[in-house]
Amino acid sequence: MRRALALTVLGAALLTAAACGTSTDNGASGSPSAAATSAKPDYTANTKTVCTELKTKLSTMPSDTTLQTAVTEAIKGKKTQAEITAATIVAVKKVLVDWVGQVKDIAATAEDPALKAALLATEADMATAINGLTSLDDIDKELAAIDQKDGSKTATALCKAAGVDLDS
Numbered sequence: 001m002r003r004a005l006a007l008t009v010l011g012a013a014l015l016t017a018a019a020c021g022t023s024t025d026n027g028a029s030g031s032p033s034a035a036a037t038s039a040k041p042d043y044t045a046n047t048k049t050v051c052t053e054l055k056t057k058l059s060t061m062p063s064d065t066t067l068q069t070a071v072t073e074a075i076k077g078k079k080t081q082a083e084i085t086a087a088t089i090v091a092v093k094k095v096l097v098d099w100v101g102q103v104k105d106i107a108a109t110a111e112d113p114a115l116k117a118a119l120l121a122t123e124a125d126m127a128t129a130i131n132g133l134t135s136l137d138d139i140d141k142e143l144a145a146i147d148q149k150d151g152s153k154t155a156t157a158l159c160k161a162a163g164v165d166l167d168s
Helices: 004-020 032-037 044-058 064-075 081-107 113-131 136-145 148-161
Strands: none
Touching: 044 081, 044 113, 044 148, 064 081, 081 113, 081 136, 113 148
């Protein structure tokens, strides 16, 4: 389970990438007049902005200070080790879910319906994986596995599917 969340994130990105198509694909077939009447709106500028923001947000993990503050607040008043452990798990998961929730906020600004759907699906998959963490050991392993490269790879895959190459 060491890389479960990272693999879930990348797997979701690749699956949604396959489903998205590109922003330059107008879906037209047949005669030129059919292409002219069924051309999709140009989402290029918005998609590039959304993708740049996505890469920035997913490339920056919550800081140790943020995690420590959340845990410190969560364990106040807890008496037993079991209470402390449970409160710690809940607090760290909340910080991670909030971090992943940025994807939903970014999706709200996306004009391309396919990109928006891919972002929302990715956010849901990531949140589900985080909510599946049930022990401090699981959380420690996942925090070690999630690094800047994983978030950056997810953003890059989603954006390539939408026709934006963030690596160039």
